[in-house]
Amino acid sequence: MKVLVLNCGSSSIKYKLYEMTTKQVLAQGGIEKIGLPGSFLKLTLPNGEKKIIEKDVPEHTTGVQFIFDTLTSPEYGAVKSLHEINAVGHRVLHGGTKFSGSVLIDDAVIAAVEECCDLGPLHNPANLKGIYAVQQLLPEVPQVAVFDTAFHQTMPDYAYLYAIPYRYFEKYGIRRYGFHGTSHRYISKRVCEFLGIPQEGSRIITCHIGNGGSIAAVKDGKCIDTSMGLTPLEGLMMGTRSGDIDGGAITYIMKKEGLTPDEMSTLLNKKSGVLGMFEKSSDMRELEAAVQNGEERAILTEKMYFYRITKYIGAYAAAMNGVDVILFTGGVGENQSSARAAVCKNLEYLGVKIDDERNKVRGEEAIISTDDSKVKVVVIPTDEELTIATDTMNILNERN
Numbered sequence: 001m002k003v004l005v006l007n008c009g010s011s012s013i014k015y016k017l018y019e020m021t022t023k024q025v026l027a028q029g030g031i032e033k034i035g036l037p038g039s040f041l042k043l044t045l046p047n048g049e050k051k052i053i054e055k056d057v058p059e060h061t062t063g064v065q066f067i068f069d070t071l072t073s074p075e076y077g078a079v080k081s082l083h084e085i086n087a088v089g090h091r092v093l094h095g096g097t098k099f100s101g102s103v104l105i106d107d108a109v110i111a112a113v114e115e116c117c118d119l120g121p122l123h124n125p126a127n128l129k130g131i132y133a134v135q136q137l138l139p140e141v142p143q144v145a146v147f148d149t150a151f152h153q154t155m156p157d158y159a160y161l162y163a164i165p166y167r168y169f170e171k172y173g174i175r176r177y178g179f180h181g182t183s184h185r186y187i188s189k190r191v192c193e194f195l196g197i198p199q200e201g202s203r204i205i206t207c208h209i210g211n212g213g214s215i216a217a218v219k220d221g222k223c224i225d226t227s228m229g230l231t232p233l234e235g236l237m238m239g240t241r242s243g244d245i246d247g248g249a250i251t252y253i254m255k256k257e258g259l260t261p262d263e264m265s266t267l268l269n270k271k272s273g274v275l276g277m278f279e280k281s282s283d284m285r286e287l288e289a290a291v292q293n294g295e296e297r298a299i300l301t302e303k304m305y306f307y308r309i310t311k312y313i314g315a316y317a318a319a320m321n322g323v324d325v326i327l328f329t330g331g332v333g334e335n336q337s338s339a340r341a342a343v344c345k346n347l348e349y350l351g352v353k354i355d356d357e358r359n360k361v362r363g364e365e366a367i368i369s370t371d372d373s374k375v376k377v378v379v380i381p382t383d384e385e386l387t388i389a390t391d392t393m394n395i396l397n398e399r400n
């Protein structure tokens with residue numbers, strides 16, 4: 001069975017085509033700058049080489065068509081005909097409270113995803129555009145939606161509610177939902193297989209630290225708390241997002257600078273975090289290089305970034321009355337050993353001991369704590385796309 005995974009963002013579409021019997025990636029790439037000047041498709045060839053094809057991509061249907069053309073092109077094609085694709089799985093950001101698992105897309109699901117557009121205004125409309133584009137171009141092919149919010153639906157009410165007038169929860173669904181759920185679900189299960197422990201009875205803190213970042217407390221295989229909230233803005237300091245901030249600071253800045261809600265949202269989502277503090281870049285590799293150069297602002301930025309992660313780990317250890325496993329994933333979590341070491345430095349009181357030699361690992365499954373560490377600290381590379389493809393295959397198999 002061949003499954004195409006699409007992750008449609010507001011100005012990008014990432015894709016991966018899998019042969020599910022072997023879990024082999026047949027093709028992968030992404031379009032960037034949709035609707036902007038200079039749009040292009042970047043694909044990774046089977047030998048790892050990257051290729052850029054420039055093309056004007058004004059909107060998502062053209063983008064999906066461009067991906068289909070590339071998948072079947074004589075030069076870079078992975079399939080002879082699009083009919084070889086058995087199903088398409090989509091990453092959908094916000095499923096509200098309607099979805100606690102992945103679903104086959106039909107009109108009712110589309111209507112429910114549309115209803116969640118208010119809650120995920122930056123992502124859900126783009127996710128829907130991707131679904132419509134496939135409906136239009138490959139009408140016979142079944143599509144599956146895999147929600148970022150689904151895994152977090154097991155959070156108890158006292159963890160997901162905000163302490164604002166209750167009627168806003170009832171009227172607008174204002175509550176914490178959590179994101180990166182596909183990643184937290186995959187890594188929290190995978191780490192138990194890797195360590196040979198049952199999910200039942202385990203207390204795991206999963207740290208997904210990429211450009212966007214979130215942490216989850218996973219007890220008995222179920223999420224009981226996570227750092228992102230109504231939108232993917234709450235919680236950790238991220239590449240361009242502020243993470244936790246006093247609501248009072250938000251209203252103060254809006255008044256002082258005369259900002260509209262949309263302008264304030266852009267400031268907090270796109271101009272804050274590492275970018276806002278460091279100013280030169282939102283990328284952790286560039287921040288790390290500047291730290292190595294001794295740049296003061298970079299050093300401060302990095303301290304803030306690591307400190308927030310440590311604080312959340314402490315909070316979630318308290319939420320679960322202890323922790324057995326701390327897990328790092330995402331671009332930073334998988335690759336940056338200095339980040340893992342810094343975050344764990346103040347966790348000695350929990351019995352965390354990092355083995356510096358083991359911590360040199362990059363992008364592969366490994367235990368990085370010492371043998372006598374009370375808490376196992378582990379790196380597990382996440383694979384959101386393969387998880388989406390697997391859900392898609394399972395749903396199709398159930399249907400047949």
Ligand SMILES: Nc1ncnc2c1ncn2[C@@H]1O[C@H](COP(=O)(O)OP(=O)(O)O)[C@@H](O)[C@H]1O
Pocket residue numbers: 209210211212239282283284285286330331332335336
């Ligand atoms: N080898 C590396 N060392 C340190 N940081 C890295 C490395 N590779 C990627 N990163 C960082 O990971 C982040 C991107 O993570 P990723 O999980 O790909 O993000 P997203 O999926 O949210 O776009 C960037 O800040 C990048 O600098």
Ligand SMILES: CC(=O)OP(=O)(O)O
Pocket residue numbers: 148179180210211212213232
């Ligand atoms: C929810 C979120 O932050 O997603 P990403 O990491 O892909 O930006």
Ligand SMILES: [Mg+2]
Pocket residue numbers: 210211212
């Ligand atoms: Mg990501």
